[in-house]
Amino acid sequence: MAASLSDGRSSGSTRPRAETLFRALCLAAVIIPLLLLAVLVGDVLIRGLGRLDWAFITSLPSRRADLAGILPALVGSLYLVTLTSLIAVPIGVGCAIYLEEYGHDSRIARIIELNIANLAGVPSVIYGLLGLEIFVRVLNMDRSLLAGACTLSLLVLPIVILSSREALRTVPKGLREGAYALGATHWQSIRRVVLPMALPGILTGTILAISRAIGETAPLIVVGALAYVTFLPESPMSPFTALPIQIFNWVSRPQEAFLINAAAGIVVLLVTLLTLNSLAVGIRNRFQRRLR
């Protein structure tokens, strides 16, 4: 090490320029991907914005590209997201509460923790296979919204759990102890003191999970979302399509007009995601101010 360092010093006169160059290279590695993202968004906007009107949002799909709309896909996505949060949030928050408030460092808690980290790395298409076999076949849900929502719930569960744990951890210990001192039981202190304090963080995590669920395509295809749906879903047991599935369907067609439809669909998807994420950031900022 000493030799190599003095080595660096002997050629020291050329170093500052090398450093400037390297620094510029590193900066380029940050800027270029961001520029590409801008190109992507710009391309989608240029192609899709002209196609986007009220009729596009409120029409059923059609064999004719200029008449086609995304209504069943939008309603399907809305259904999916609602069902998914109804399933994933209670289970995820419950799991987080167990790990943070009950399990602590017990052996089983550590196994569950390790398991969640592994689940977060399982490709989403594998969740689709799980959903296809368990929810669609074994539990007889068929290719329904409910089967799709159950599959997505398992997929986003690690997100809900991790952010809820983070939120629970920020609650000061003194508050819990204060609750105990007043004679509250364990659950009472969680329910009345810890959960209300952690709520904004849990909400943020829920929104992040929802935005992940909205964009997911592969598991829904495997579970059997339909590519061409000309009716609105009526119940959780209805067959369905979703916004990303509709976009995939249009991207897969060779005609330029359908690609433009896909771009318009992507604009809707990205605007939805942007709204959700701003909401999450807003809640987080407000919460941080409250803590201060």
Add this chain to the structure above:
Amino acid sequence: MTPTTETARSIQGRATPLSERGIRAFMFGCAAVSILTTAGIILVLAFETFEFFSEVGVGAFLFDTEWTPLFADKHFGIWPLIAGTMLTTGIAASVAIPFGLLAAIYLSEFATFRARATLKPMLEVLAGVPTIVYGYFALVFVTPALQAVIPGLAGFNALSPGLVMGIMIIPMVSSLSEDALHAVSDTLREGAYALGARRLPTIFRVVLPAAMSGIAASLVLAISRAIGETMIVAIAAGQQPRLTLDPRVPVETMTAYIVQVSMGDTPAGTLEYRTIFAVGTTLFLFTFVMNIFGQRLARRFGRS
């Protein structure tokens, strides 16, 4: 009943020890869902793959070089799908590793506090864009752009989705690597400066080696993500299983095959239906091994 209950009643008028225990059991049940999910994945994959092998045989899966289960002349060699996956993943890694590492070095070693606070979340947006959008981008924008430069590039190819996938996983490399670089104690940097080292030698010979296990973890986890990525390759790589490392021709990855079969109406219990589970098992094994390995590395970095 007991004094505790009395106290609890008098304060909140609700919970009893019995319900306390019930609540704890409920929370445990929620936590158990995650274990059941893992068990479910493993059992489902194992069961259907076992059925597949009892019909096809392990040899035909491992030693055939053609994958044509949807044709009349059926072959079940997994290698074309593995080659397609490796090819697109390799291209993605060759984009994401240099960009991700250099970006991490910039954010950790050169950027001001404010620049870092702005640029890091902006980079992370890249990982939040739905993959269907990247797939569209690869097919409609990147492929035509590349075709103008590379003659003989097919409309569906491994190159374009590979490059786009690489962009997508840049933040996976940069964020985790940046965390590792940032965690290197400043006393190490100052020690190097005190020995007369300039900034670049300090970065390359002191900071990077100290952060190595965290950096390695970020690479492994990012590559694992690329192996499991589905929609980009399903849209832009074509759906032709082919044992090749030529990035200009259509290929099919393991994930894209699962999507291809799922788009059709494949009745449960048929051999076709089982192929997607056999392919899924192979995919799962690849990503599982890499994730375990990556987490090991990450934990080592956490300790040091």
